Amino acid sequence: MEKKIPYKIYLEEQEMPRQWYNVRADMKKKPAPILNPGTLEPITFEELSGIFCEELARQELDENTRYFDIPEEIRNFYKMYRPSPLVRAYCLEEKLDTPAHIYYKFEGNNTSGSHKLNSAIAQVYYGKKQGLKGVTTETGAGQWGTALSMACSYFGLDCQVFMVKCSYEQKPFRREVMRTYGAKVTPSPSMETKVGRKMNEEFPGTTGSLGCAISEAVEAALSQEGYRYVLGSVLAQVLLHQSIIGLETKAALDKYGIRPHMIIGCAGGGSNLGGLISPFAGEILRGEADYKLIAVEPASCPSLTRGVYAYDFCDTGKVCPLAKMYTLGSSFIPSANHAGGLRYHGMSSTVSELYAQGLIEARSVEQIEVFKAAETFARIEGILPAPESSHAIKAAIDEAIQCRESGEEKNIVFGLTGTGYFDLTAYQKYNDGEMEDYVPTDEQLRQSICGLPKVEIE
């Protein structure tokens, strides 16, 4: 008998996952190994643990352990803002007049405003356990930096964030949230690192780039005793921690006997998408079930739909390990697209390999239609979504409208990664009719892709 489905499905505390799931364990063909940027050979545990703390390096390199216990301290922190609700979008269904059932997993109900906190708290916990004094990172749009500052504040670690200068100046409120959590926020390029001073000298007045901020953060970590660098997306360890999203989603669906036909996630570096789809992809890989898994990316930064699958640097500064991934080339400069979190040139190598194996389909959407979907969703479901998340909303609405036309009663599940409270400059542009679409030309992509490093592996 089908139970009446409430507007919001909350798991009980005792139903919360106690382990993360490592989807690589169920992949017959594994993602290609990450490479040492100096030698271009697969990176060793010893090399990797100079950048990341040991347990994280271990998680990064472990392709075979299916489940990792979530330490009790992390589970207690999760209890402050998790389980996040799986929401049945009754109002949106009614408005769209669709027979489809729409569900979204909402990760924005915490002060960092997004899912990034799920991995930030894990990374900081392991750093603390190893006896680190602090961590360094970079932030662009600011969601990751905010999440990291919250996690560091909780476990008492020093937090140094290099924030791309134009964001630092244009998003002063993001900066203040981080400062309220005790983080040191430095506009990048700064005068505190060699690479920053060099940039400021060569390009006076530069407003910075993510690539430079990463280089500054890595340099700062390596030059301070007891510090490590941390990263909020792309890595396998991040997908592992973010699997909590998918595990909770699956538990909530199972609780009410709901079988999803498709799972939709926005895709930047792949942290949310990978975490959301992991347990479902695992079932497909084990031959237990079949789902349509859909990645939605901005047309302005289309790594899956228009990139190539090859080894590339993860950062423009070329100091981080190389990964085999769908990439537009590390020199690709995305346009001034407001979905800041989706402006990454590459894609998690696990997501990339799943895509290459045909488990995921990808589509790209343009910015103005994304904001139109965001506006519709905000007005009907009462949540102002982040621009990033709104890519998934757009695809979910499209699918629901198709169901209206076909009469199919499909179960559509999508990830609502965060809220748009710090993205109102973009909303203002949309409200004022001043937003523009942007799609790179084939020639632009050809130029950035032709500079890929030559790697002999495989």
Add this chain to the structure above:
Amino acid sequence: MEKKIPYKIYLEEQEMPRQWYNVRADMKKKPAPILNPGTLEPITFEELSGIFCEELARQELDENTRYFDIPEEIRNFYKMYRPSPLVRAYCLEEKLDTPAHIYYKFEGNNTSGSHKLNSAIAQVYYGKKQGLKGVTTETGAGQWGTALSMACSYFGLDCQVFMVKCSYEQKPFRREVMRTYGAKVTPSPSMETKVGRKMNEEFPGTTGSLGCAISEAVEAALSQEGYRYVLGSVLAQVLLHQSIIGLETKAALDKYGIRPHMIIGCAGGGSNLGGLISPFAGEILRGEADYKLIAVEPASCPSLTRGVYAYDFCDTGKVCPLAKMYTLGSSFIPSANHAGGLRYHGMSSTVSELYAQGLIEARSVEQIEVFKAAETFARIEGILPAPESSHAIKAAIDEAIQCRESGEEKNIVFGLTGTGYFDLTAYQKYNDGEMEDYVPTDEQLRQSICGLPKVEIE
């Protein structure tokens, strides 16, 4: 047997209240009636329904009906963001090393960012049912305007918000949220009303005041066919709708057999405090239980602790009904206190009468210590609180520290009304050490209070 108490207590959908509670029904001595500003006589239903829609006028004047059914349409809207969690602040307790158990009812998990949505949706629903085309209102800090724009968007009513010009300019993001929900936001004083044009003529370059914005909103409502004016605090109808906060809190506590020793709320116009304490005050009034009820107000605007209990105008423009309340005088201009929502010169007449009868105790706190409590709370409990809400946090922390000293295992419950994502200018001042305390002198209060209207009622 005591059940293990989870970090967050969520009621099931079927446990949600189906009726609002009208605390006046249990008061032997009722709050004094509101008066027609023209005649200074108790206002009639006919007079009141020219300003508010009929059902709301009825609710406003009904002192005797104990419970009002919540219409199904409103209950369905509530289900999108309610029940709100009652959170056990385990982490805060540990940090304070207190034997006290601390609980907070969190009303900030919706895009309007506060409890204001509980009444906005009700007021708009009744307006829609009466066939109105739209509503007008004023907003200062912006929480009420945002909530109203969300409610109007949901029910398809036109929404006109007069936003105090300095807020309009200093809080552009609040304005953009309202615009995203389709509201027309006009900086006040505007050139669209007589009173606005007069103000702009007499005081060129003025940045406006709440009093002027109210007058503009009332004029706009009266001059448009099918429009009514709505108000987000102070009124009895607002306390009725906000009783959902207290009813849910009580149901969640009862579910786990928890008996609160005290209920703490921040107090501006009284909408949150009144709603939170209503069911508990009812039990006290009926002789069924005893609780300590604590109102916390800013030292910069101390209506309960330093005001007089007398009839006064609810607005500086003197167009709204008069109410008997604790007041600093409608000419009182609060200092530049950042807790915008608590800058009201008066206090809900129901809360005022409960205070006069000794059911509530009041205390005032200064701004810097409020932000210090906010910072502590944000870092430990992971939620960035609104400055208004932080007044209650400050009092709860003080009580928990007293319990540490006395060794008492008290149950402390407080209302966390909202989030501070749009208050980061204030946080920045605090972070930079540039925040100042302000307490009005006795002479300042004497001057604003001596101008109270002469009313012969009673």
